[in-house]
Amino acid sequence: MEDSWETDFPSLTAQRLREMYTLLLDHFGPQNWWPAETELEVMVGAVLTQNTNWSNVEKAISNLKKRNLLSLEGLSTVPLVELAGDIRPAGYFNIKAKRLRNLVNFIVERYEGDLSAFLDEETQALREGLLSVKGIGPETADSILLYAARRPVFVVDTYTHRILGLHGMIYEEAGYHELQQFFMGHLPEDHVLFNEFHALIVQTGKTYCRKKPLCSRCPLLEWGPITPNWTAS
Numbered sequence: 534m535e536d537s538w539e540t541d542f543p544s545l546t547a548q549r550l551r552e553m554y555t556l557l558l559d560h561f562g563p564q565n566w567w568p569a570e571t572e573l574e575v576m577v578g579a580v581l582t583q584n585t586n587w588s589n590v591e592k593a594i595s596n597l598k599k600r601n602l603l604s605l606e607g608l609s610t611v612p613l614v615e616l617a618g619d620i621r622p623a624g625y626f627n628i629k630a631k632r633l634r635n636l637v638n639f640i641v642e643r644y645e646g647d648l649s650a651f652l653d654e655e656t657q658a659l660r661e662g663l664l665s666v667k668g669i670g671p672e673t674a675d676s677i678l679l680y681a682a683r684r685p686v687f688v689v690d691t692y693t694h695r696i697l698g699l700h701g702m703i704y705e706e707a708g709y710h711e712l713q714q715f716f717m718g719h720l721p722e723d724h725v726l727f728n729e730f731h732a733l734i735v736q737t738g739k740t741y742c743r744k745k746p747l748c749s750r751c752p753l754l755e756w757g758p759i760t761p762n763w764t765a766s
Contacts, residue, residue, distance in 0.1 A: 547719040549702070553756055554726075557733035560752035564732035567680040572652060574603060575681040579673050580632050581623040592622035605646050608637045632668030639666045652682045660686070671709050679731070685724040687716040688731045692738025700757040 569575040574594065581590045596619040597603045602611055611619075617630035639662065644651040654662065659682060663674035671689075678686040689712040697703045703715060720726060741751040748754060 544719060546702075546715075549757070550716070550719055553753065554730050554733065556752045556756055557737055558729070561733055561736050564729060564736060566728065566732035566735075567676075569680075571603075572681040573605065573648060576636065576677050577603065577608075577633060579676040579680070580636060580669070581620060581629055583625070583629070583673065585624045589622045589624060593620040593626075596620065596622070605637055605641060605648060608633060609641055628668070632666075635667050636663075636669060656682075656684045656686065659684075675713070679724060679727055683724050685717075685722040685727055687713050687720070687727045689713050689716075690731075690735065690738075692742060693731075693734050695742055696734060696737060696753065699759050700753065701760045702757070 567575050567578065569578060577594060577597070578590050581593050594603070597607075600607075600611075600619060602608060602616070602619065608616070613630055613634060616633065617626045620626050620629055620633070623629060640646065640648060640651050643662065651659070656678065660674055660678055663669050663677060664671065675686050675688045678684045679688050689709050693712055694703070694707065697712070697715070698705055698707075703712065707715075716727070716730070720730070737751065737753065741747045748759060
């Protein structure tokens with residue numbers, strides 16, 4: 534992985550991203566993300582983790598497992614009000630129950646309930662299909678692509694925007710697609726690398742980019758100058 538990075542992506546931006554990755558990996562170690570037993574569990578987690586922390590998602594998934602609902606059949610047939618109750622710990626449970634049902638129904642109807650056929654779909658078609666599901670946005674779709682389907686698609690989140698902005702790597706107005714291309718245009722096309730890099734960024738954000746930032750303790754303190762007066766959206 535390292536040789537490919539150095540040979541194929543010799544630009545200054547690629548070098549800086551390599552430095553960022555190395556600093557974070559040395560500091561935190563491998564993240565072993567996404568914590569799930571099956572691809573479907575990854576997909577459920579990707580929907581439930583919107584606007585909440587992972588500990589709450591774990592409680593919701595545990596509830597589904599206890600009721601033997603963590604299957605396409607279980608999620609598509611359980612009454613919506615019961616599903617909402619089971620995932621209550623994840624917050625916005627009524628909305629998320631509908632989003633989960635929409636996603637499951639999409640797989641059941643378009644792929645006849647064959648999860649393997651769904652995950653084997655060509656990457657762009659799979660992404661477009663996911664984005665056609667009501668309630669599934671780019672971050673959730675790309676999380677499913679990267680972590681469940683193991684495709685080399687970089688996931689962007691609020692932490693990505695904040696960290697790169699603070700270090701003068703992007704404009705404050707940069708959108709999701711621009712940020713995604715920033716990584717994918719300067720990194721080897723490797724889903725393992727994208728997985729680890731995104732997980733490390735999330736861990737950095739959770740640990741140091743709080744409401745009261747802990748910049749002086751951050752492993753990226755020496756990576757590059759922090760841009761004054763830069764504000765995250």
